[in-house]
Amino acid sequence: MRRILYVLYAAGLLGALGWTEYRGWGTEPTTEAKDVPRSVRNNPGAYRPHYFYGSGRYLHGK
Amino acid sequence: MTVTTSNCPNCGGEIRFLWPGAVQTTCPYCRSILVRTDIDLRRVGEVSTVPPSTSRIRIGARGSYRGRAFTVVGRIVYEYERGRWSEWHLGFADGASGWLSDAQAEYAVSFLVPDHGPLPASDQLRAGTELERNGGRYQVSTVTRAHYVAVEGELPFEYWDGSDSVFVDLRAPDGRFSTIDFSDEQPLLYDGEVVGWDDLHLTGLAAEDDEVTRVQGTVGFNCPKCGSAIALRDPDNTVNVACESCGTVVDATSGAARILQEYLGKVRVKPLIPLGTFGTLHGHKWQVIGFQQRTMRAEGHDYSWREYLLRNPEQGYRYLTEYDGHWSDVAPLRGVPEKSGVLEMTYAGETFKHFQTATSRTSFVLGEFPWQVRLGDEVEGMDYVSPPRMLSREDADGEQTWSVGEYVTGDAVWRAFGLPGEPPKPKGVFANQPNPKKAGLRWIRTAFVLSALLLVGGCLARVSSAGRTVTEERFGYIPGGPAGGAVASSEFTLDGRTSNVEVEIRTNLDNGWGYFDLALIDAEHGTAKEVGREVSYYHGMDEGESWSEGSEHESVTIPEVPPGRYFLRIGVEAQQPMGYTVTVKRDVPDVIAFLVVFVLLAIPWIIAEVGPYSFEVARWAESDHPKTSSSDDDDD
Numbered sequence: 001m002r003r004i005l006y007v008l009y010a011a012g013l014l015g016a017l018g019w020t021e022y023r024g025w026g027t028e029p030t031t032e033a034k035d036v037p038r039s040v041r042n043n044p045g046a047y048r049p050h051y052f053y054g055s056g057r058y059l060h061g062k
Numbered sequence: 063m064t065v066t067t068s069n070c071p072n073c074g075g076e077i078r079f080l081w082p083g084a085v086q087t088t089c090p091y092c093r094s095i096l097v098r099t100d101i102d103l104r105r106v107g108e109v110s111t112v113p114p115s116t117s118r119i120r121i122g123a124r125g126s127y128r129g130r131a132f133t134v135v136g137r138i139v140y141e142y143e144r145g146r147w148s149e150w151h152l153g154f155a156d157g158a159s160g161w162l163s164d165a166q167a168e169y170a171v172s173f174l175v176p177d178h179g180p181l182p183a184s185d186q187l188r189a190g191t192e193l194e195r196n197g198g199r200y201q202v203s204t205v206t207r208a209h210y211v212a213v214e215g216e217l218p219f220e221y222w223d224g225s226d227s228v229f230v231d232l233r234a235p236d237g238r239f240s241t242i243d244f245s246d247e248q249p250l251l252y253d254g255e256v257v258g259w260d261d262l263h264l265t266g267l268a269a270e271d272d273e274v275t276r277v278q279g280t281v282g283f284n285c286p287k288c289g290s291a292i293a294l295r296d297p298d299n300t301v302n303v304a305c306e307s308c309g310t311v312v313d314a315t316s317g318a319a320r321i322l323q324e325y326l327g328k329v330r331v332k333p334l335i336p337l338g339t340f341g342t343l344h345g346h347k348w349q350v351i352g353f354q355q356r357t358m359r360a361e362g363h364d365y366s367w368r369e370y371l372l373r374n375p376e377q378g379y380r381y382l383t384e385y386d387g388h389w390s391d392v393a394p395l396r397g398v399p400e401k402s403g404v405l406e407m408t409y410a411g412e413t414f415k416h417f418q419t420a421t422s423r424t425s426f427v428l429g430e431f432p433w434q435v436r437l438g439d440e441v442e443g444m445d446y447v448s449p450p451r452m453l454s455r456e457d458a459d460g461e462q463t464w465s466v467g468e469y470v471t472g473d474a475v476w477r478a479f480g481l482p483g484e485p486p487k488p489k490g491v492f493a494n495q496p497n498p499k500k501a502g503l504r505w506i507r508t509a510f511v512l513s514a515l516l517l518v519g520g521c522l523a524r525v526s527s528a529g530r531t532v533t534e535e536r537f538g539y540i541p542g543g544p545a546g547g548a549v550a551s552s553e554f555t556l557d558g559r560t561s562n563v564e565v566e567i568r569t570n571l572d573n574g575w576g577y578f579d580l581a582l583i584d585a586e587h588g589t590a591k592e593v594g595r596e597v598s599y600y601h602g603m604d605e606g607e608s609w610s611e612g613s614e615h616e617s618v619t620i621p622e623v624p625p626g627r628y629f630l631r632i633g634v635e636a637q638q639p640m641g642y643t644v645t646v647k648r649d650v651p652d653v654i655a656f657l658v659v660f661v662l663l664a665i666p667w668i669i670a671e672v673g674p675y676s677f678e679v680a681r682w683a684e685s686d687h688p689k690t691s692s693s694d695d696d697d698d
Binding site for chain 2: 002010025026028036037043044046047
């Protein structure tokens with residue numbers, strides 16, 4: 001029984017990894033934004049990421 | 063085989079010669095010893111009474127050895143300090159003469175070697191001495207001082223005197239056997255091998271159930287101490303018997319029932335298997351005829367185990383040992399093991415690790431033994447283990463014996479002997495106890511290795527084939543510049559399936575930091591995936607030592623990006639001007655994920671290893687070599 005469990009466990013892990021790699025899944029948290037104006041390319045300074053003001057981004061420095 | 067006949071010159075009885083080469087025979091009617099001359103038989107003396115025997119071998123029995131037919135034509139009975147053994151004379155169909163040694167039902171066939179070359183003197187040989195012979199390594203197993211006590215039947219030489227002579231037995235690892243006989247002026251050498259009863263294919267034997275009539279001597283007497291009846295179960299070979307009522311050790315060889323040792327101890331040990339019980343092991347019927355408790359002292363504590371002596375008239379003797387509910391089925395070895403390392407022995411291709419060397423003493427004894435056993439007897443023992451087997455060596459009185467034991471469960475012993483109730487539950491871990499937690503360990507090791515290989519193979523394939531560069535652009539940043547330091551990259555196309563995108567930023571920062579707001583914007587659908595990354599790099603000298611911190615480059619992987627046309631919006635904040643390059647890669651393998659999966663695959667294997675290892679630690683804690691750190695338990 002333990003053998004079957006390990007086979008299932010290993011197969012599950014390898015399968016999940018394969019699917020993750022195939023789909024490009026990752027752990028990096030990204031913020032999704034919609035309705036981004038097409039003019040951004042011409043005036044990139046006019047566009048601010050959604051979290052720019054609200055999340056209180058921490059600015060590092062020495 | 064042609065049988066020739068003659069008449070006894072003493073009584074006229076018919077003498078039948080079974081072997082044409084016979085030089086001497088004995089008259090079955092008047093017990094005259096007759097020497098064969100060219101024309102007649104000459105009487106040279108009279109044999110003493112042949113001691114009682116329970117052996118089924120008798121003169122006239124036939125058999126074969128390595129395909130060569132023989133007839134048992136004669137016998138010499140030797141006696142030594144600790145008992146007796148028989149040498150049966152074999153007349154082969156091809157006229158050859160051989161010997162079948164029957165020492166407490168341990169059998170060896172040997173032949174005289176006429177031109178054997180120089181041999182060592184008897185005083186140069188001790189138990190354990192090694193000799194190179196016949197291209198092999200022999201070890202002296204016994205050095206015995208003995209004399210013959212009786213002869214019967216046909217022998218290839220004439221009557222000789224009955225004074226003590228030295229006999230040296232040699233054994234090789236493959237079961238080859240030699241005897242050097244120092245009874246003559248020039249030592250005689252016999253070469254052969256240890257054989258099993260079944261290897262001899264004997265027929266014409268005494269009836270199996272006719273033991274009483276085979277035994278012509280004393281088969282029972284009363285204990286000279288307490289008067290209880292003592293019935294010998296193995297009168298042919300029994301040397302000592304310990305009265306089951308009072309424990310007095312009695313000499314069973316003289317017929318006078320002489321007390322050898324009175325039992326003065328207070329502790330009486332009750333055998334779990336009563337003496338006289340029959341049981342079936344390895345397809346043969348065995349009877350328990352002797353029982354002894356042996357005790358060793360280690361670090362101020364006494365450790366006692368019990369040994370049951372089992373006897374089968376043909377198969378010989380074997381033992382059942384019991385310690386804290388752990389049982390081993392022990393048989394003498396045919397050959398001798400070979401030393402294969404400082405603390406290792408090899409026998410029959412199996413390597414055994416040294417477990418313990420200890421001196422043990424007999425602390426209680428009951429029943430019959432074919433060797434002298436008395437309370438307080440001491441032997442030095444060495445044990446080597448390869449669970450479930452254990453090799454044991456015992457050294458005592460010029461004799462070195464090897465045996466191999468195999469762990470058996472109490473339930474198996476109970477079944478074999480039909481004992482009532484339940485066997486005692488085993489306590490702790492025994493030296494040769496199989497590691498129950500190793501069941502499936504080899505399998506999970508294999509499964510883990512195969513999974514890991516698959517994983518590594520997949521990782522290598524991904525690393526070598528994926529991660530192609532889509533675009534690379536260089537930008538500059540000046541604090542307070544236009545658009546708040548934000549720029550947009552050229553458009554680029556991400557093709558193929560939905561996959562990840564890695565954005566790598568390389569800067570020329572020098573003791574400074576920069577923060578990058580990245581937005582991967584879908585030029586067609588107006589959606590964006592936003593992430594941020596800081597790049598900082600500092601370095602310097604501190605008390606003569608150079609140091610650095612951070613890095614001039616950083617990367618971020620954006621997951622699940624569908625194919626399409628994209629561009630990057632890059633907003634920068636920094637204290638100092640800098641140049642930076644942005645590289646976009648598609649379908650980048652996540653090596654960290656492979657490592658995580660590797661660890662997850664390894665966890666069940668590691669858990670599976672821990673249990674058996676702790677068992678091995680417990681096993682070896684009782685040895686001369688307790689385990690302290692690394693595992694070397696790969697013997698499942």
